[in-house]
Amino acid sequence: xxxxxxxxxxxxxxxxxxxxxxxxxxxxxxxxxxxxxxxxxxxxxxxxxxxxxxxxxxxxxxxxxxxxxxxxxxxxxxxxxxxxxxxxxxxxxxxxxxxxxxxxxxxxxxxxxxxxxxxxxxxxxxxxxxxxxxxxxxxxxxxxxxxxxxxxxxxxxxxxxxxxxxxxxxxxxxxxxxxxxxxxxxxxxxxxxxxxxxxxxxxxxxxxxxxxxxxxxxxxxxxxxxxxxxxxxxxxxxxxxxxxxxxxxxx
Numbered sequence: 667x668x669x670x671x672x673x674x675x676x677x678x679x680x681x682x683x684x685x686x687x688x689x690x691x692x693x694x695x696x697x698x699x700x701x702x703x704x705x706x707x708x709x710x711x712x713x714x715x716x717x718x719x720x721x722x723x724x725x726x727x728x729x730x731x732x733x734x735x736x737x738x739x740x741x742x743x744x745x746x747x748x749x750x751x752x753x754x755x756x757x758x759x760x761x762x763x764x765x766x767x768x769x770x771x772x773x774x775x776x777x778x779x780x781x782x783x784x785x786x787x788x789x790x791x792x793x794x795x796x797x798x799x800x801x802x803x804x805x806x807x808x809x810x811x812x813x814x815x816x817x818x819x820x821x822x823x824x825x826x827x828x829x830x831x832x833x834x835x836x837x838x839x840x841x842x843x844x845x846x847x848x849x850x851x852x853x854x855x856x857x858x859x860x861x862x863x864x865x866x867x868x869x870x871x872x873x874x875x876x877x878x879x880x881x882x883x884x885x886x887x888x889x890x891x892x893x894x895x896x897x898x899x900x901x902x903x904x905x906x907x908x909x910x911x912x913x914x915x916x917x
Contacts, residue, residue: 681764683710690760695761698722698754700739707848731757838872843912845873845880849911853890853903861892861899883915 677683686693687706711725748870754913768858864881868874883889889905 680725681761682768683707683725684728685761685768685879695765696758698758700732700736700754704729704736707732730875737785772863808850838870840872840876842876842879842883844917845876846883846910848875849880849884849901850889853901856901858900861901884910886904887914 677686684703684707687703687710688698691699691702691706693699693703709727710730714725727869735753735757764916847866852864861881864877866879881890884901885892887910889910891902891904891909893900893902
């Protein structure tokens with residue numbers, strides 16, 4: 667590998683130095699040439715010591731780790747389990763993790779001064795002026811007039827009473843169960859009746875709808891059958907029971 671020259675820089679730690687060497691040599695972080703990187707790593711440490719720069723124990727510990735990895739790569743594996751293991755695996759894991767955090771730190775460092783040139787004006791307290799009030803003009807008559815005016819305004823805001831809608835909007839509730847009972851009584855007496863006869867005397871649409879639903883309920887309960895066509899339809903009783911259960915019928 668071509669010999670590289672280095673300028674001693676201020677590294678944040680041994681992993682930062684090792685990552686810089688890997689980047690300068692353009693090697694794969696997952697396949698580090700330990701011998702070449704170790705030689706350059708020791709050379710940088712020697713330059714730091716020559717320049718009377720403080721070399722912490724962390725740099726020396728990593729150097730010892732690289733030496734140990736190099737020796738394990740040179741020595742033959744004692745068993746099959748060790749043969750499949752890569753001594754560089756733990757170091758690569760630490761480097762990848764350090765690289766990831768370093769990239770995040772650089773991203774945040776580039777954004778720390780985004781709002782540096784922006785200035786905001788703090789909200790000011792605005793004191794409300796004191797409104798003078800002359801209590802000498804207040805009298806019982808004035809208070810009564812004010813109360814009436816306020817009450818009239820309140821009445822205009824309230825919704826009108828329900829009785830105001832009588833004759834305009836109405837909703838008649840007719841029980842389907844009651845219509846079933848009435849129709850069944852007729853069928854118990856006669857046995858059969860015309861479909862149109864069930865609607866004689868009905869004065870409202872809700873009552874007509876309830877009567878029609880009552881016929882459907884009786885058919886569903888298999889109490890009656892329909893005979894004839896649409897123009898001449900008969901409702902015939904087929905159940906001999908005089909009473910009918912209304913438990914399954916919904917209003």
